[in-house]
Amino acid sequence: MKKNVVLIGMPGAGKSTIGVILAKMMGKDFIDADLVIQKEEGMLLKDIIKRDGPDGFLAVENRVNAGLNPGNAVIATGGSVVYGEEAMKHLGEISVIVYLRLSYKAVKSRLHDVKGRGVVLRDGQTLHDLYVEREGLYEKYADVTIEEDGLNVEETLEKTLQALEMLVK
Numbered sequence: 001m002k003k004n005v006v007l008i009g010m011p012g013a014g015k016s017t018i019g020v021i022l023a024k025m026m027g028k029d030f031i032d033a034d035l036v037i038q039k040e041e042g043m044l045l046k047d048i049i050k051r052d053g054p055d056g057f058l059a060v061e062n063r064v065n066a067g068l069n070p071g072n073a074v075i076a077t078g079g080s081v082v083y084g085e086e087a088m089k090h091l092g093e094i095s096v097i098v099y100l101r102l103s104y105k106a107v108k109s110r111l112h113d114v115k116g117r118g119v120v121l122r123d124g125q126t127l128h129d130l131y132v133e134r135e136g137l138y139e140k141y142a143d144v145t146i147e148e149d150g151l152n153v154e155e156t157l158e159k160t161l162q163a164l165e166m167l168v169k
């Protein structure tokens with residue numbers, strides 16, 4: 001049985017918030033892939049996006065995530081990791097992938113400053129366009145989907161723990 005858990009989903013879905021508590025509750029290490037990227041590149045995500053453009057950032061994110069090799073961890077990815085084929089293939093091999101799913105309405109109400117947060121949005125692309133574009137990718141890679149609408153952090157954690165009980169060591 002696999003030991004790692006990877007969280008995917010839209011920005012604001014709670015991958016980082018849920019991930020660290022989940023790791024604590026499951027006795028695992030916690031890795032926030034965004035922080036690994038920032039450390040390796042020596043700058044903030046939004047500055048990498050400014051420097052390299054959306055495609056350049058996605059290439060960095062793909063490379064960093066494809067190189068993660070924890071033994072027993074919860075990994076919170078960035079929302080755009082699903083564009084990285086090598087990263088997703090690798091993460092799928094070493095972990096159970098959990099999609100924290102929120103409706104578009106809920107995502108929008110959680111994200112007040114999309115640009116400041118460093119979300120990979122192309123010129124002219126709206127948050128709704130992004131949601132529609134990514135929905136199918138999150139579904140494609142998910143081993144487990146957690147419907148999060150209407151749940152608070154504790155309820156989401158409980159639901160995720162239950163779903164993982166039979167799937168993760």
Ligand SMILES: Nc1ncnc2c1ncn2[C@@H]1O[C@H](COP(=O)(O)OP(=O)(O)O)[C@@H](O)[C@H]1O
Pocket residue numbers: 009010011012013014015016017018076110148151152153154156
């Ligand atoms: N059920 C929930 N699960 C996770 N986060 C929630 C929930 N309800 C509200 N939040 C809030 O949503 C935000 C999620 O942000 P964050 O963890 O940074 O998401 P991500 O890493 O997926 O971009 C936090 O401010 C968190 O307090």
Ligand SMILES: O=C(O)C1=C[C@@H](OP(=O)(O)O)[C@@H](O)[C@H](O)C1
Pocket residue numbers: 009010011012015016034045046077078079080117118119120121
């Ligand atoms: O969805 C996105 O385009 C992004 C989400 C961010 O992570 P969170 O999903 O943790 O907010 C971060 O990886 C980067 O700024 C791009």
Ligand SMILES: [Mg+2]
Pocket residue numbers: 015016017034076077078
């Ligand atoms: Mg995060």
